[in-house]
Amino acid sequence: MILEKDPWNIIITGVGGQGNVLVSQILGQMLVDKGYVVTIGETYGASQRGGSVMSHLRISHRAQFSPLIPEGLADLVVGLEPTEVLRVLAPYGNPSTIVLSNTRAIYPIDVISGDAKYPALEDVVEKIKGLSKKLWVLNATEIALGLGDPIYSNIVMLGALASLELLPIDEEGFARVVEILMPSNRLEKNLQAFRKGAQAVREFN
């Protein structure tokens, strides 16, 4: 698949512990397998302890690009957490940005402890819609919980992304990468998560 823009820039964002880095690695390898030049930059440090996480993926036919996407040049944002999408769109979004977002909130400690308020989810989704060209949503966490562990929500999102046909990624390519990168007894569960994501995603109007 020829990229409409080279490099094509994806940001995958979420909260520490959601498996953000792993899913960006899987997606990156899937694209490398398809012949692309991929650069992934991560912003994490102490994120395991509850902070925001961002992966910048650059996809190109011709060159390695900076692991940091320049301001305003995100083509696609995949959000494992809705407010993190807003946090990413502020520096990197533009009117043509496409967004795929999980609709389940993860509360920061200040909200959990009652010292801060989490905005109403409908408002957040509306705001995301207002800042993007197209928006797709699904409750990936709920699907993952149905499979037994919220940690699968990142794979659910990957399956959803695959179904949008923005990139040449599919279940077969996914299975091949998972076999190398992850413990073998989890392959079946991961495939289920991938498929359910593909089925559940819908466009938000």
Place this chain on the structure above:
Amino acid sequence: MSIIALDAPGKNVLLMGNEAIARGALEAGVKVCAAYPGNPSSEIIGSLSQVASQRGIYVEWSVNEKVALEVAAAASLAGLRGLAAMKQNGLNVASDFLFNLNLTGTKGGLVVVVCDDPSALSSSNEEDSRAFARIGDLPLLEPSTFQEAKEMTKWAFELSEELGLPCLIRSVTRVSHARGNVELGELPSTERKAKFDTARPIIPVPVAWTHRVLHEKLEKCKGFFEKSPFNRYDGPESPELLIVASGACWMYAAEAVETLGLKGRVGIVKLATTWPLPEEFLVEHLKRSSTVLFVEEVDPFIEEAVKALAAQRGEDVGVKRFLGKATGTIPSVGEMTPDILMGALKSIMGIPYEPRPADYAKRAMEAAGEAPLRTLGFCAGCPHRATYWAIKKALTLDGRDGFVLGDIGCYSLGMGPAGFFQMKTLHAMGSGAGLANGFGQLGRFGLEQPVVAVCGDSTFYHAAVPALVNAAYNRANFTLILLDNSATAMTGFQPHPGTGRTAMGEEVPVVDMEGLCKALGVEVEVVDPFDIEETVKRLSRFLESERGVRVLISKQECALLRARRPERERFKIRVDHDLCLGKECGCNRLCTRVFKCPGLVWDPSSGKAQVDEAICTGCGVCASICPQSAILKEAATT
């Protein structure tokens, strides 16, 4: 099994910069690899340790970087290839040995990889380690891409053997932790036998001779660097602006020039061998333009060296307008980003550039303002939260304005709300105990405040043992709290002498922390921080003592370690809403507002606290602090 040992030459894989470095070392036939964990370098030895037995190499997590370098250097002196990896602070620790080793020279290839962290994304300080190359007269390489990280590492071993010198490779977070395409090379099957030549003494003196030899080696190195394919020029014959970029900054420069449409006007010198400078190469390209912009992080290392070169070779190079950190064109602190560079280029080249409409940017910024901040805190069930809670209570009851000196690890969060603002100083590994040695002598000058130092278990083995010996010997008066959670947690749970396991997965006897303290003749006690009252009691007693150093080992497993086991929950915790006072006078949400464990959720609609079962690990500490005994704990059923 790590992807770095994949035996598939020619295959294109996505590797992290650190993995590429590790792969390069494997392809060079490295035999001994040592490091101490430190972001952004940990994955180098981390990935090598996963393939150690498979590849028949020795990999070690050493207690600190000086020892790690010595371990790798021993391999080199025995004719094998060795690798030591560290973050910027690690090179500081290893530098004493390094600046002797440069004078004694090496045998088998020895590569020292230092991963700097500009902007201190996961560090306590910001530092540009390249200066060590200049101080030590050592060859320095800076990879700009992932393929290059692999190729450079492989070549560095050859270079090191040619010169008989350790070779420095300097990476940064944005290369080490980023991923990109790497084409794998051949994995060697050469075998060398370790043998140490006892005929010749290895000693850095007399320096009149050894230092001169070192300089000669560096000259020889320059020759190699002049021909290195890692350095190159891209751009027009006579550009309006010449950029000299190294490391990650080269990627930013290449992208910035393309994005701004400046390919016809701006040329980029990619400098990869950055000490000693390849002078002829640079002179040749400096001639191209009268304006030169240096893009590097963090210090003007290349900038100053090249300006000195230009002054020396003024007749060849001509008069230049140099732009960089000295002129404020590029910030002198923090990491470089494509946006900062594009901003500089916009003004130098006088071109407009708006990636997106201004009103979109404004709307997006406003919308982001709604996203609540994610402040960092301890995980649910973290023993540090309990220890700091006990420390706060003990110091407050003591009433003499006692203070806590600390250093680096998860417990550094003790400086903020998560640790109830107890930790007051933070410097290098082991500095808490070190400073306490000093404060503990100030009683004679009127210091009345009790002195406390905190130190993690990994940090203890790394740096605090000498400080403790000093305290025992010089009779410093302070309390040392060892936060023993059986983990080097912050960097990813690498094993250490207290965990009973090595980098290569071997089970080994634990180096007994309590036994070590006892052997030093200091008063030592062990307490479970989850028993808050007992911890407060012991600590209060220690605070009152004036008899030299006392050690309190606060011993409880890291919550994340525990979570990996099936019996992860100690207790089942729930809040009895009939007893919970919530916001009322008598409690005012002590558990959610002050203790702030993420397992405890404040529900504004019911006005009560409740337990989030998905997050709670069942440590039971909250149950002991609730003034109403409204938090109930029952033994967990498996």
Place this chain on the structure above:
Amino acid sequence: MEENRGLKALETLVFDRDLCTMCGACAQMCPYLVPWKGRIVKLHDCDLPEGRCYEYCPRTRVQLDDLQEAVFGTTEVDPEMGVVRRVLATRAKDPEMRGKAQTAGSTSAIVALALEEGIVDGALLTRKGDELLSEGVVVRDPARVWECAGSSYVASPTLATLNRKRWSREEKLAVVGIPCQILALAKMRRSKFPNPTARPKVVLTVGLFCTWALNFGPFSRFIRERFKGESILGMDITPPPDRLLLVKTQQGTQALPLDDIRPFIRPTCAICWDMTSELADISIGTLEGRSGWNTLVVRSQLGEEILDRAVERGLLEVEEMRKEELAHLKEASLLKKRRAILALKERKEGGSGYLDPIPRWAHLVEVASEEVAR
């Protein structure tokens, strides 16, 4: 911006200004304030806009008329000594009991009677602990009341015990305290602040006379220096003109000039206007000039009933106060009021609200200043 009436205000208005009396009324109701080794320690910040700690504190706003109305149902006061029904000289009848007491055992006799007769289920008393530190203790057995006899002179946060226990039913309590504690108890009774947990009902207050109390920390260090290693069995203050602090140890009794002790008086005592515990049911102190006898002031109906019962049962001996003894008592009480008013003026508080409105006797004190000045 509304004025804070919770812990924040308590800190700025009372703790930070060194006005804490160590009565204990604010402590142990919550996890934020605890009594510890002679101090009230704030363990964490509380951001509630109002709370019981502020309400009960004897150094936050005192509306004296209001409190007298709440406690006695009247605001008719004797300007020197508050509400007074009777003033008598008393002592415990049993000489053995008298020997155990500080002066004459009237307090212990009254409290023991109240327990025996079931007027109260328990009595909150102050027991001397190690090293001059006392603590509140609830006594239910009348025979054990005598274990708490004897003055301490070091401020004890006895009322914290009232706050601490989780009381399972509405027990009736008697409390023996010094004037600031009695004042706090009056504020508690007056307070409309809801109590989220069960508390005992304080039905009988016995207030002790008090001129000042000592700061535990500095005073105990001083005593430890002076009496190295010896344990203190008791202390007493001799009447004028001697003015000595008698310290009784196992080795014997030593006399220290009172001036040596003055540096350890809590600063807050300087602004205290109440020598005779004016808000108690019964107030008891020494009787200067008549060694071995107490002054006992009856203020309430309950106080009357208890006194009569005590006499009836032969537990208490009662005699009339002589005119000059009464005059002397009033003088002393007025002197403390005068000192308090002057000290308050000197402090330039500006709006702390303590003693607001200014009590009616304030003018009396100014006018009579020449008469009472020595």
